[in-house]
Amino acid sequence: DGGITQSPKYLFRKEGQNVTLSCEQNLNHDAMYWYRQDPGQGLRLIYYSQIVNDFQKGDIAEGYSVSREKKESFPLTVTSAQKNPTAFYLCASSIGGAGETQYFGPGTRLLVL
Amino acid sequence: AQSVTQLDSQVPVFEEAPVELRCNYSSSVSVYLFWYVQYPNQGLQLLLKYLSGSTLVKGINGFEAEFNKSQTSFHLRKPSVHISDTAEYFCAVRVLGGNTPLVFGKGTRLSVIA
Numbered sequence: 001d002g003g004i005t006q007s008p009k010y011l012f013r014k015e016g017q018n019v020t021l022s023c024e025q026n027l028n029h030d031a032m033y034w035y036r037q038d039p040g041q042g043l044r045l046i047y048y049s050q051i052v053n054d055f056q057k058g059d060i061a062e063g064y065s066v067s068r069e070k071k072e073s074f075p076l077t078v079t080s081a082q083k084n085p086t087a088f089y090l091c092a093s094s095i096g097g098a099g100e101t102q103y104f105g106p107g108t109r110l111l112v113l
Numbered sequence: 114a115q116s117v118t119q120l121d122s123q124v125p126v127f128e129e130a131p132v133e134l135r136c137n138y139s140s141s142v143s144v145y146l147f148w149y150v151q152y153p154n155q156g157l158q159l160l161l162k163y164l165s166g167s168t169l170v171k172g173i174n175g176f177e178a179e180f181n182k183s184q185t186s187f188h189l190r191k192p193s194v195h196i197s198d199t200a201e202y203f204c205a206v207r208v209l210g211g212n213t214p215l216v217f218g219k220g221t222r223l224s225v226i227a
Contacts, residue, residue, distance in 0.1 A: 040122065042220050098145055101159050106155055107155065
């Protein structure tokens with residue numbers, strides 16, 4: 001089955017700890033995205049990558065980092081600099097072209113202990 | 114820059130009644146328009162999208178939306194809702210001619226009451 005997988009489904013972070021959220025796709029899509037979702041705020045873009053070994057900051061990149069070493073993988077690290085990391089994180093991917101659909105993974109819920 | 118305004122944060126409606134979820138956008142350039150649905154604790158699923166052509170777009174699950182360029186709107190409608198339509202709905206825009214990310218509205222929570 002083609003699709004996007006995110007792991008883990010739930011993740012707990014201690015104060016001062018970095019955590020990494022996994023996102024893998026087998027759709028052969030060039031572009032991948034990370035969004036953060038908070039209640040009543042919609043989806044806000046953290047980072048995106050249009051091609052391997054290249055990525056751009058979104059609207060709320062502070063406290064986050066990414067890498068894109070392989071086409072199918074786009075992991076997101078939530079660093080200790082992100083003071084309010086509790087949220088639902090969604091990964092998406094799309095083939096090239098503005099009219100193309102962005103497909104979403106099932107999400108990872110991050111909670112701070 | 115583009116922006117999307119979803120005018121209602123919550124919409125309660127009785128089962129089998131019609132519903133309209135409103136979306137307005139702002140952009141200095143032409144855009145593509147999308148509606149997504151999110152069920153609790155899940156990712157987003159595409160309902161429909163407008164790229165060009167007929168301004169009335171039909172999507173999955175009996176939903177449709179109408180693009181109105183003069184009013185910069187893209188309202189979502191369904192003539193008769195079911196309990197299973199209870200979810201959050203997001204309107205989004207994307208600029209033509211590139212692979213820039215979608216810009217989302219804040220969402221409308223549709224609650225269908227039996």
